[in-house]
Amino acid sequence: MYLFRLALASLSNRRFTAFLTVLAIALSACLLLAVERVRTEAKASFASTISGTDLVVGARSGSVNLLLYSVFRIGNATNNIRWDSYTQLAENPKVKWAIPLSLGDSHRGYRVLGTNQAYFEHYHYGRNQALKLSEGKPFEDIYDVVLGAEVAEALHYKLGDHIVLAHGVSTISLVEHGDKPFTVVGILARTGTPVDRTLHISLEGMEALHVDWQNGAPARGEGKISAEQARQLDLTPKAITAVLLGLNSKVATFGLQRAINEYRGEPLMAILPGVALQELWSLMGTAEQALFIVSLFVVLTGLIGMLTAILTSLNERRREMAILRSVGARPWHIFSLLVAEAFALALAGVVSGLALLYVAIAIAQAPVQAYYGLYLPLEWPSRYEWTLLGGILIAALLMGCVPAWRAYRQSLADGLSVRL
Amino acid sequence: MSVLIELNDLGFAWPGQPELLDIPHFQLQRGETLFLKGPSGSGKTTLLGLLGGVNKPSRGMVRLLEQDLTTLSAARRDHFRVDHTGYIFQQFNLLPFLSVQENVELPCHFSALRSQRAKERHGSQAEAARALLSALGLGERALGERRAGVLSIGQQQRVAAARALIGQPELVIADEPTSALDADTREAFLNLLFAECRAAGSSLLFVSHDQGLASLFDRSLSLLELNRAARPAEV
Numbered sequence: 001m002y003l004f005r006l007a008l009a010s011l012s013n014r015r016f017t018a019f020l021t022v023l024a025i026a027l028s029a030c031l032l033l034a035v036e037r038v039r040t041e042a043k044a045s046f047a048s049t050i051s052g053t054d055l056v057v058g059a060r061s062g063s064v065n066l067l068l069y070s071v072f073r074i075g076n077a078t079n080n081i082r083w084d085s086y087t088q089l090a091e092n093p094k095v096k097w098a099i100p101l102s103l104g105d106s107h108r109g110y111r112v113l114g115t116n117q118a119y120f121e122h123y124h125y126g127r128n129q130a131l132k133l134s135e136g137k138p139f140e141d142i143y144d145v146v147l148g149a150e151v152a153e154a155l156h157y158k159l160g161d162h163i164v165l166a167h168g169v170s171t172i173s174l175v176e177h178g179d180k181p182f183t184v185v186g187i188l189a190r191t192g193t194p195v196d197r198t199l200h201i202s203l204e205g206m207e208a209l210h211v212d213w214q215n216g217a218p219a220r221g222e223g224k225i226s227a228e229q230a231r232q233l234d235l236t237p238k239a240i241t242a243v244l245l246g247l248n249s250k251v252a253t254f255g256l257q258r259a260i261n262e263y264r265g266e267p268l269m270a271i272l273p274g275v276a277l278q279e280l281w282s283l284m285g286t287a288e289q290a291l292f293i294v295s296l297f298v299v300l301t302g303l304i305g306m307l308t309a310i311l312t313s314l315n316e317r318r319r320e321m322a323i324l325r326s327v328g329a330r331p332w333h334i335f336s337l338l339v340a341e342a343f344a345l346a347l348a349g350v351v352s353g354l355a356l357l358y359v360a361i362a363i364a365q366a367p368v369q370a371y372y373g374l375y376l377p378l379e380w381p382s383r384y385e386w387t388l389l390g391g392i393l394i395a396a397l398l399m400g401c402v403p404a405w406r407a408y409r410q411s412l413a414d415g416l417s418v419r420l
Numbered sequence: 421m422s423v424l425i426e427l428n429d430l431g432f433a434w435p436g437q438p439e440l441l442d443i444p445h446f447q448l449q450r451g452e453t454l455f456l457k458g459p460s461g462s463g464k465t466t467l468l469g470l471l472g473g474v475n476k477p478s479r480g481m482v483r484l485l486e487q488d489l490t491t492l493s494a495a496r497r498d499h500f501r502v503d504h505t506g507y508i509f510q511q512f513n514l515l516p517f518l519s520v521q522e523n524v525e526l527p528c529h530f531s532a533l534r535s536q537r538a539k540e541r542h543g544s545q546a547e548a549a550r551a552l553l554s555a556l557g558l559g560e561r562a563l564g565e566r567r568a569g570v571l572s573i574g575q576q577q578r579v580a581a582a583r584a585l586i587g588q589p590e591l592v593i594a595d596e597p598t599s600a601l602d603a604d605t606r607e608a609f610l611n612l613l614f615a616e617c618r619a620a621g622s623s624l625l626f627v628s629h630d631q632g633l634a635s636l637f638d639r640s641l642s643l644l645e646l647n648r649a650a651r652p653a654e655v
Contacts, residue, residue, distance in 0.1 A: 002529045006518075013517035319512055325474075326509070327583065328502025328530030330495060415474035416507060 003333060007340040010320065014313060018345060021309045025349025028295075028302035029392055030356040033385055035295040037361075039288055040382075041374050045126070047277050049193045050244075052124035053099075054253050056276070057081070057089065057260055058242040060267035064283075067276040070101055070242040073111040073194045077103065080239035085265055089243055094252040097122045099244040102206050102237060105177070107165050110151045112199045114206030114240070120146075122246055125193045126375075135159055136186030142205045142231060146186035150196040157184050165199070165209065167218075175218060177209045180227045190370050204235040211235070245270075299392055303399050306345050310338065310403040318414055321407060326416045334411045335404045342400025343393065350389050354381070423483075424450045424590055424623050425471065430480035431649075432466055439478070440466055442649035450590065453614060453624040455637035462643040464627055468593055471625070472505060473497030485590060502531040506584025506622070508597040513580035516569025520558070523568045524549035524582045527589075534587025541588070552582035555619070556612050574605045581613050588620040595627050610636055 011018045050071050058066040059079035068074040090098040099122055102114030120138045124130055136159045139146050145165075147157055157163065162181040182201060190196055208230040212219040219225070225233070247253055253272065260270035321334055329337075361376050368374050381389065425448040432441040441463045448454055458464035469475040470482055473489045474497075482489040485504060489497055506527065514523045528535035528545045538548035553564060556578040568579060577597055584592050594613070598606040610633065617624045626637065634640040 006515075009515075009517045009522075320515060323513065323515055324526075325498075326472075326507040327526040328498070330498045330530075333530070415469050416472055416509075 003337050004340045004344070006324075007337050007344055010317075010337075011341060011344060017309050017313070021306045021345050022348045022352060024305045025299075025302040025346055025392070025396075026352035026356055028299040029350050029353030029389065030360070032295040032299050032388060032392075033353065033357045033381070034360065035291055036385060036388065037357075037376060038374065039292065041376055043281060043288075045192065045374050046281055047274065048126045049277065050123075050125055050273050051128050052122070052246060053244045053273050054247045054250065055245040055257055055260070055270045056242060056273050057245060057268055057270045060269040063269070063271040063276045064280050066242065066269060066271055067273065067280060069103060070244070071194065071273065073103070073113075073198060077241045079267075080241055081243065081268065082239055082266055083237055085263070085268065086240055086243055088265075089245065089260070092256070094247055094249070094256050095245055096248045097246045099123060100203060100237075100240045101242045101244065102203055102240040104241070105165050105167055105206070105209065107151075107163060107199050108155060110148070110155075110197050110199055112145075112165050112201060112206075114201055114203045114237075116203055119200065123195075123244070125191050125195065129191075131191065131195065132189040133186045134189040136184070138186055139200065139202050139205070140185070141183075142202060142208050142235065143180065143182050143227065144185040144201070144205070145182040146188060146200040147184055148188055148196040148198045148200075149190040151199055152184075152187045157187075159184050159187070163199075165201075167209075167213075179224070180209055180230070192369070192372055192374065203237050203240070207235040207237045208233075299395075302349065303346070303392070303395055306342060306349075306396065307399050307402060310342060310345075310400070311406070314403055314407055314410065317407075318410060321411045322414055322416055325411055325414075331408050331411050335408045338404035338407050339397060339400040342396050342403070346393050346396030350392055354389070422450050424448050424452075424485060425625075426481070426483040428481045428483075430470070430477050430482065432463075432470060432475065432477045439649045441470070441477075441647055443467075443480075443647055446646060448591075448623055448625060450623055451618070451621060453617065453638045454626065455634045455640040456625060456627045456643055456646075457629060457631060457634065457640065458627050458643040459629050463647050463649070464595075464643055467643065467647075468595055468627065471591075471593065472507070473501045499531075502527055503533040504590045506586070506589045506592045508577070508580045508584045508592065508594040510596045511573060511576070511600040513583070514568035514571075514576055516567060518568055519565050520553070520568050520571065520579050521546065521549055521564035523579055524553060524586055526583060527586055531587065534589065536587075538587045545586075548586055549582065552585055552616065553579070555616055556582050558582070573600050574609070577601060577609060578612065581609075581616065585616050585620050585622065589622055591625065592617055592622045593625045593627075596629070597626075598628065598630070598633070606633070607636075 056066060056070050058070055059077060059081060061078045065075060069077050086098070086100055089095060097118055099118045100115060103111060105112040117138060120131055134149065145163065151157070161184045163184065164181050165177050167175045167177060182205065188195060211230050211233060212223055212225040247256065257270040257272070260268050324334065358378060361378055365376055365378065368376055427443050427446040430441060430443040431439055433439040466475065470477055471484070473492070476490060484500070487500065489500065492500060525545050528538055535545060538545050542548035542551050550564060553559060558575060558578055568576065571579065580597070598609060601609060613624065
């Protein structure tokens with residue numbers, strides 16, 4: 001203990017270098033923990049992009065593909081689901097609710113989703129949070145649209161604006177549904193999920209847009225049906241893209257999944273969103289690993305900085321060592337003194353790193369939650385994080401042995417006198 | 421008077437070099453003050469290293485308090501040194517980042533024996549340090565709290581003396597402690613040192629090239645005469 005006290009006193013004598021060393025270690029420890037925390041939370045938030053949904057049903061393809069287009073609005077469906085398949089599913093006694101999803105159109109790069117009221121009621125994300133409207137109301141009329149938060153913000157739309165949707169999903173070259181403009185009636189609150197980047201219209205609206213289309217091209221001349229004329233028609237869709245299902249009992253999930261996969265009417269596929277999300281996340285695992293490894297190297301850099309600082313101090317401290325030897329310090333005392341010094345630096349670094357992390361989280365928590373949908377909790381370090389911090393301290397102890405060994409040799413050679 | 425230090429047929433050489441020390445016989449009595457005149461190149465530093473048990477002689481015997489240092493392990497020699505020897509060097513004796521008080525108490529943290537003796541005589545380590553400091557003219561309480569680095573050289577040397585004397589070691593080795601002091605302070609310092617050595621019952625081995633001080637000591641010796649291997653002083 002006395003040696004530790006001596007080490008601290010000696011460090012305070014070199015407080016500027018010591019401060020910089022501690023700062024370097026603190027920043028690197030903070031970075032490591034921040035990366036770790038964001039990583040964990042990103043994974044958790046990714047896994048909760050959609051929650052409460054038991055099965056996602058689409059045309060038979062790959063499970064990741066189905067998840068990508070139905071939940072993340074990335075890519076396209078290979079095929080559609082017939083409307084009667086959807087009604088059969090919705091009426092299945094095991095099914096509590098069903099959300100039909102119809103995709104294919106876009107507006108200035110943002111996807112348009114055709115759905116019904118069930119979406120606002122049953123679509124959950126995060127920790128089972130329902131969608132909330134920050135302004136307006138859900139769509140009622142055929143030509144109403146509800147915007148995701150990011151769409152409204154990026155394109156500066158407000159309630160009552162009229163917008164024209166485009167056919168297809170690329171940003172340019174699109175044939176526009178210019179004859180049937182939509183009115184913004186609602187804007188959703190931010191969720192940090194793909195919902196923010198989506199325009200929601202009713203299935204009937206989706207159908208009305210395409211009612212006069214033939215073979216993937218708009219009708220010309222005679223065949224044209226105006227917006228008002230379309231209202232008179234039966235706008236029940238013939239096909240949709242995917243269905244989200246909530247079941248009465250989770251136990252029924254696998255049974256229903258099998259039943260859907262074996263459905264005779266058309267080739268369908270049902271997936272468990274959680275499983276597919278895991279699969280998708282594992283694809284991104286490499287980037288996440290890389291980030292983690294980079295931050296480990298940053299920690300290593302911080303520790304090497306400490307090593308350099310202690311090693312360069314050794315020469316000017318030969319006298320200090322000789323004095324300690326003359327008052328009775330054994331060479332192993334000198335060794336322990338330097339290890340204690342390294343440990344003290346690393347400990348101070350780790351503690352300030354933690355403090356830095358909590359300050360950063362406290363400041364960034366709200367904006368990060370709003371813009372990236374990441375909830376960074378202000379909670380005690382997890383067991384894993386403690387392990388990382390412990391690892392830093394152990395690494396510092398091991399590295400401290402290098403200057404300690406040099407000082408040990410030096411003090412043996414110098415004895416009680418220093419020839420300077 | 422009993423014998424404190426005894427050297428017999430002592431020889432020492434650094435590896436691969438000619439013999440540096442060759443001392444047939446040397447004795448220091450308990451309580452004696454000895455002036456050892458040692459110009460540079462006379463093997464002075466090496467001799468002090470041998471007495472401190474930092475180095476081991478190539479041949480012969482070093483006895484301190486009846487204990488043959490050459491038979492002890494390096495760790496035991498270190499232990500033995502701090503229990504029985506206090507050191508004062510030329511200058512920069514103190515750890516500048518510790519307070520004066522802490523500097524004086526340093527040996528007690530490494531030697532249980534000296535810590536115990538300090539407590540027996542003064543009640544506590546801190547009290548022993550204060551008593552020594554005040555005997556050496558550094559009695560102001562505020563001074564003990566100051567960092568050692570801010571003292572004048574003369575004050576620093578007195579603090580070093582207090583540190584060498586705490587816990588009453590049998591031997592105090594002073595290696596040119598006065599060379600950085602001016603003539604007036606020098607004698608005053610020596611008188612204080614003698615008085616305190618006497619009070620603690622310690623022998624004083626005082627190494628210096630300043631012949632003018634020799635008359636103040638019980639006995640005076642030249643290392644050049646003592647050491648048969650001494651080369652003529654290289655100037």
